[in-house]
Amino acid sequence: MVDYDKGLAEVADGVWAWLQPDGGWGWSNAGLVTDGGASLLVDTLFDLRLTGEMLDAMRRAIPAAARIGTVVNTHANGDHCYGNQLVAGADIVASSTAAEEMRRTPAATLAGLVAAAPGLGDVGAYLQRIFGSFQFEGITDVYPTRTFDGALDLTVGDTPVRLLELGPAHTGGDVVVEVPSRRVVFTGDLLFIGGHPIVWAGPVSHWVEALDRILAMDVDAVVPGHGPITDKAGVRELRAYFVELEEAARPLWQDGLSPLEAARRLRIERAAGWGEAERLVVNVAACFRGFAGGSGTDGADVMTLFSDMAALAGG
Numbered sequence: 001m002v003d004y005d006k007g008l009a010e011v012a013d014g015v016w017a018w019l020q021p022d023g024g025w026g027w028s029n030a031g032l033v034t035d036g037g038a039s040l041l042v043d044t045l046f047d048l049r050l051t052g053e054m055l056d057a058m059r060r061a062i063p064a065a066a067r068i069g070t071v072v073n074t075h076a077n078g079d080h081c082y083g084n085q086l087v088a089g090a091d092i093v094a095s096s097t098a099a100e101e102m103r104r105t106p107a108a109t110l111a112g113l114v115a116a117a118p119g120l121g122d123v124g125a126y127l128q129r130i131f132g133s134f135q136f137e138g139i140t141d142v143y144p145t146r147t148f149d150g151a152l153d154l155t156v157g158d159t160p161v162r163l164l165e166l167g168p169a170h171t172g173g174d175v176v177v178e179v180p181s182r183r184v185v186f187t188g189d190l191l192f193i194g195g196h197p198i199v200w201a202g203p204v205s206h207w208v209e210a211l212d213r214i215l216a217m218d219v220d221a222v223v224p225g226h227g228p229i230t231d232k233a234g235v236r237e238l239r240a241y242f243v244e245l246e247e248a249a250r251p252l253w254q255d256g257l258s259p260l261e262a263a264r265r266l267r268i269e270r271a272a273g274w275g276e277a278e279r280l281v282v283n284v285a286a287c288f289r290g291f292a293g294g295s296g297t298d299g300a301d302v303m304t305l306f307s308d309m310a311a312l313a314g315g
């Protein structure tokens with residue numbers, strides 16, 4: 001875990017990050033790009049309380065946040081879009097794949113999961129531990145009003161903002177938001193700092209390619225989806241993690257181990273101090289799907305993955 005402050009941080013002239021330590025499950029980052037009176041919000045947060053707190057802080061500190069014209073959801077995980085209800089007047093932009101994924105996991109799904117958790121044994125206790133701090137009841141799902149495939153160029157005032165779809169990797173429809181003139185990129189969950197990444201979709205090789213695309217950008221500041229602001233060194237570190245993981249996982253797959261057995265045996269030295277170590281089993285499962293010639297989420301069952309993570313986390 002890395003120590004960093006909660007709240008607004010100015011990343012470049014008129015470009016802000018909203019950071020939520022410790023960056024673990026659900027504690028995601030967001031961003032605001034401004035030019036004159038215009039603003040674009042990168043992601044909302046996991047529930048209405050957190051999103052409202054962020055929007056209030058932005059409006060107090062940044063005049064352009066008074067009326068947010070555009071919201072980009074970097075991907076479909078709820079900690080990046082369940083707060084959309086509070087910016088419902090804005091244009092809400094996502095990749096078309098992410099928009100489809102959002103409809104498959106409405107906030108009511110998580111509310112139901114948390115409500116059922118007390119009867120679900122070890123996995124239920126784990127779900128309560130990682131999601132119990134958030135309030136999913138009563139959220140109205142607000143979906144993107146505009147979708148795209150590949151790339152989309154927007155402007156905020158006179159400032160160009162480029163959306164690039166780099167998934168499937170973390171999820172099917174991952175998008176990064178680059179502000180070339182300010183030398184900043186918001187990566188969504190293609191980058192975690194201080195915690196393990198989680199490969200919901202994959203393949204892992206495609207995530208590595210996505211990180212290469214980010215490394216090729218002419219940027220100084222990199223705002224991850226979780227964790228403190230970083231630069232390209234942070235991107236290179238995650239790339240090295242995935243390369244090391246695939247190398248280490250392959251012989252265990254050849255030996256016929258299950259993802260859980262393999263994850264118990266694996267040790268990724270560079271990730272020794274990272275949070276959410278139980279995600280290793282999900283990432284190993286993604287490697288195994290790739291070795292078997294599969295791609296995307298073929299064969300990945302989310303409840304099995306949570307059960308395996310609960311087992312690896314030790315309750």
Ligand SMILES: [Zn+2]
Binds near residue numbers: 080
């Ligand atoms: Zn995510």
